[in-house]
Amino acid sequence: MLIVDRIKKSFLNKEIFKEISFKINKKEKISILGPNSSGKSTLLKILAGLVPWDEGNITLFNQDLLHISLLDKQSLYQKLGIAFQHGGLFDFMNVEENILFALKNMTDLKMFEMKDKIIDFLKRVNLTDVLHKFPGELSGGMRRRVCLIRALITKPQLLLLDDPTAGLDPVNTSLVLETIQKLTEEIQCALLLFTSNVEVAFSASSQVALIKDQGIIGPHTWDELIALQDEWITKFLTGRGYQPQSSVQKRSVSLK
Numbered sequence: 114m115l116i117v118d119r120i121k122k123s124f125l126n127k128e129i130f131k132e133i134s135f136k137i138n139k140k141e142k143i144s145i146l147g148p149n150s151s152g153k154s155t156l157l158k159i160l161a162g163l164v165p166w167d168e169g170n171i172t173l174f175n176q177d178l179l180h181i182s183l184l185d186k187q188s189l190y191q192k193l194g195i196a197f198q199h200g201g202l203f204d205f206m207n208v209e210e211n212i213l214f215a216l217k218n219m220t221d222l223k224m225f226e227m228k229d230k231i232i233d234f235l236k237r238v239n240l241t242d243v244l245h246k247f248p249g250e251l252s253g254g255m256r257r258r259v260c261l262i263r264a265l266i267t268k269p270q271l272l273l274l275d276d277p278t279a280g281l282d283p284v285n286t287s288l289v290l291e292t293i294q295k296l297t298e299e300i301q302c303a304l305l306l307f308t309s310n311v312e313v314a315f316s317a318s319s320q321v322a323l324i325k326d327q328g329i330i331g332p333h334t335w336d337e338l339i340a341l342q343d344e345w346i347t348k349f350l351t352g353r354g355y356q357p358q359s360s361v362q363k364r365s366v367s368l369k
């Protein structure tokens with residue numbers, strides 16, 4: 114579905130990616146985990162066709178992104194659902210109009226179907242009574258959930274989510290993670306979730322690719338990453354005392 118092959122990227126003299134490669138198959142879920150400023154949003158924007166890269170190849174739905182026609186590019190990006198880190202909602206449109214904009218451009222649904230769908234999807238992330246509110250009237254967490262719904266509602270084949278839980282309280286973080294889990298299963302789409310939060314990364318997917326030293330390690334499971342016995346990786350993963358449930362269970366079984 115997506116092959117990133119030896120991508121290099123610098124901004125002026127600042128190297129962001131030395132050479133990164135990874136791929137994601139149909140219906141697969143991968144979290145891209147990395148510290149602040151490690152290049153997560155840059156990578157998402159490269160994949161979304163918004164930021165050029167310097168070297169290497171990207172193949173998306175079997176199309177080489179370097180040599181694709183504008184027309185093919187348009188239909189290709191209709192298969193993607195994207196939620197940017199800083200939202201990207203139109204300030205001059207209310208919530209309903211923002212989501213309708215995506216649905217009108219990406220689906221053939223009738224107006225009443227689109228409107229019913231919007232209400233149904235917003236309910237799933239605890240948002241009621243926001244249809245006619247403008248982005249400026251919503252809290253940061255509400256805006257984030259609207260963006261998630263706007264990315265998911267068009268039934269994309271590949272969902273790119275940049276820090277979907279940043280700024281959310283624990284209840285809404287769990288709600289958003291559950292919604293991502295449930296809807297990606299329902300839609301049967303692949304997921305690339307970018308985050309700096311270890312717990313969010315491993316809650317969203319068992320396969321995690323870690324950005325380190327301008328490169329990418331993995332995707333690997335928690336146990337595989339710990340088994341690398343790299344001091345920085347172990348500290349980054351376990352520094353705040355988190356351990357994924359499956360790993361805790363495995364340890365307690367082996368201790369018996």
Ligand SMILES: Nc1ncnc2c1ncn2[C@@H]1O[C@H](COP(=O)(O)OP(=O)(O)OP(=O)(O)O)[C@@H](O)[C@H]1O
Binds near residue numbers: 129154
């Ligand atoms: N358009 C740009 N021009 C110049 N430098 C940029 C540009 N976009 C990003 N950068 C730099 O690239 C680096 C990576 O930024 P990026 O936003 O991709 O990091 P991130 O991993 O998403 O961080 P965060 O966890 O804070 O969201 C940063 O040092 C940033 O200042």
Ligand SMILES: [Mg+2]
Binds near residue numbers: 153155198
């Ligand atoms: Mg970012």
